[in-house]
Amino acid sequence: MSEAATPPGSVPGTVFPPGFDPTAESVEKTLCFRGFWAWFVLILLIALGISLFMWLLRKCIQGPAYRKANRIDGKVVIVTGCNTGIGKETVLELAKRGARVYMACRDPGRCEAARLDIMDRSRNQQLFNRTLDLGSLQSVRSFVERFKAEESRLDILINNAGIMACPRTLTADGYEQQFGVNHLGHFLLTNLLLDRLKHSSPSRIVVVSSAAHLFGRINREDLMSEKNYGKFFGAYSQSKLANILFTRKLSTILKDTGVTVNCCHPGVVRTELNRHFAGPGWMKSVLQTGSLYFFKTPKAGAQTSLRLALDPQLEHSTGGYYSDCMRFPLVPWARNMQNADWLWRESEKLVGLPPLEPPPAGQNPTQNGNGTQNGAASGNGNGNGSANPVSREMQSVETVVVNRS
Numbered sequence: 001m002s003e004a005a006t007p008p009g010s011v012p013g014t015v016f017p018p019g020f021d022p023t024a025e026s027v028e029k030t031l032c033f034r035g036f037w038a039w040f041v042l043i044l045l046i047a048l049g050i051s052l053f054m055w056l057l058r059k060c061i062q063g064p065a066y067r068k069a070n071r072i073d074g075k076v077v078i079v080t081g082c083n084t085g086i087g088k089e090t091v092l093e094l095a096k097r098g099a100r101v102y103m104a105c106r107d108p109g110r111c112e113a114a115r116l117d118i119m120d121r122s123r124n125q126q127l128f129n130r131t132l133d134l135g136s137l138q139s140v141r142s143f144v145e146r147f148k149a150e151e152s153r154l155d156i157l158i159n160n161a162g163i164m165a166c167p168r169t170l171t172a173d174g175y176e177q178q179f180g181v182n183h184l185g186h187f188l189l190t191n192l193l194l195d196r197l198k199h200s201s202p203s204r205i206v207v208v209s210s211a212a213h214l215f216g217r218i219n220r221e222d223l224m225s226e227k228n229y230g231k232f233f234g235a236y237s238q239s240k241l242a243n244i245l246f247t248r249k250l251s252t253i254l255k256d257t258g259v260t261v262n263c264c265h266p267g268v269v270r271t272e273l274n275r276h277f278a279g280p281g282w283m284k285s286v287l288q289t290g291s292l293y294f295f296k297t298p299k300a301g302a303q304t305s306l307r308l309a310l311d312p313q314l315e316h317s318t319g320g321y322y323s324d325c326m327r328f329p330l331v332p333w334a335r336n337m338q339n340a341d342w343l344w345r346e347s348e349k350l351v352g353l354p355p356l357e358p359p360p361a362g363q364n365p366t367q368n369g370n371g372t373q374n375g376a377a378s379g380n381g382n383g384n385g386s387a388n389p390v391s392r393e394m395q396s397v398e399t400v401v402v403n404r405s
């Protein structure tokens with residue numbers, strides 16, 4: 001029996017056991033080696049593909065940023081609810097651009113901590129800690145009184161503060177908390193500041209609403225959700241729809257004044273807004289972990305507010321709803337002007353402002369939409385009511401603004 005031929009690569013003279021085919025072994029080894037690298041490269045490519053996809057998805061989730069470098073040195077700005085979350089990031093960016101910012105927060109201690117942090121990061125000393133509890137009409141009035149004593153102008157007002165899906169509680173004036181804070185507090189604040197905004201025109205109002213308005217309805221029969229309280233799909237979404245109807249109505253009132261008003265949805269943002277979430281522990285953990293990747297950062301959440309406050313291109317744009325820095329059309333119930341008119345009149349009564357427009361024919365000016373007397377049924381604690389009918393001559397916007405200052 002002749003000895004097997006020496007396969008290429010093996011030492012000449014090597015004796016192989018019978019049945020052993022050194023050539024096949026070598027080929028197998030080579031294939032095995034190549035197979036390893038093929039798998040390695042394939043897995044590497046898949047990992048790279050997944051990483052790229054995750055990176056792109058994350059970029060999409062974060063949305064576009066406001067990138068214009070325009071400065072607003074010396075412009076006076078009020079931002080509500082800015083000790084944390086979207087509001088804090090908004091103030092940081094405005095401060096970096098040279099604004100004089102009044103930080104309107106309900107907790108002076110948390111506000112001071114945020115103010116010092118922002119001052120440090122922006123190198124802007126023009127930041128002021130001011131107390132404003134939107135759940136108290138008296139607090140709103142006191143804030144405005146102090147602000148007006150300090151500043152003769154107001155260039156930008158950002159109604160950012162908000163509360164979501166809390167257990168049913170009442171504001172100091174007896175109104176449902178989410179409607180009271182998110183809508184009524186800001187309604188009174190804005191109205192009391194209109195004269196300053198007009199005086200400083202061109203000026204801007206930014207209202208931070210939410211896509212939750214899509215689930216909202218203005219419940220004329222139960223505005224305070226007394227009969228039926230749905231934390232999110234009832235009261236919160238109603239209050240965010242109210243933000244939009246308020247924006248729409250105010251934009252018509254402010255036509256040709258040089259004051260614009262726009263509202264926005266900031267996106268789904270990782271903030272403290274879900275602090276009232278009362279689900280099981282494991283769900284909270286899943287939400288917390290998932291939000292790290294799937295939610296916007298507060299900085300990304302602030303971009304639409306920033307564009308509305310800063311972009312010179314939007315100087316004349318008003319009455320719009322924006323998300324991801326772009327204008328979006330509204331659903332029919334968010335642009336229903338009859339609802340907006342009704343809500344405006346009702347809100348005036350609830351916060352105790354004189355009516356801007358005459359009530360519709362057939363409605364007693366001292367009655368609200370539910371047919372109850374103003375102030376009493378509404379739980380209006382300031383006793384101011386709205387039972388002060390004004391003559392038609394006094395109903396120009398200008399006159400009412402003067403009355404309100």
Ligand SMILES: NC(=O)c1ccc[n+]([C@@H]2O[C@H](COP(=O)([O-])OP(=O)(O)OC[C@H]3O[C@@H](n4cnc5c(N)ncnc54)[C@H](OP(=O)(O)O)[C@@H]3O)[C@@H](O)[C@H]2O)c1
Pocket residue numbers: 080081082083084085086087104105106107110132133134135160161162163164181208209210211265266267268269270271272273274
């Ligand atoms: N995060 C989101 O995914 C999301 C989505 C859509 C819309 N939004 C809207 O974005 C806005 C900012 O929310 P965020 O996400 O930044 O939430 P956040 O982190 O909870 O900040 C809310 C801010 O509002 C303040 N606030 C609450 N009640 C107040 C009151 N009675 N008076 C004055 N300030 C009050 C809070 O002050 P304290 O810290 O003292 O409570 C806090 O500074 C809200 O209007 C919210 O509805 C947020």
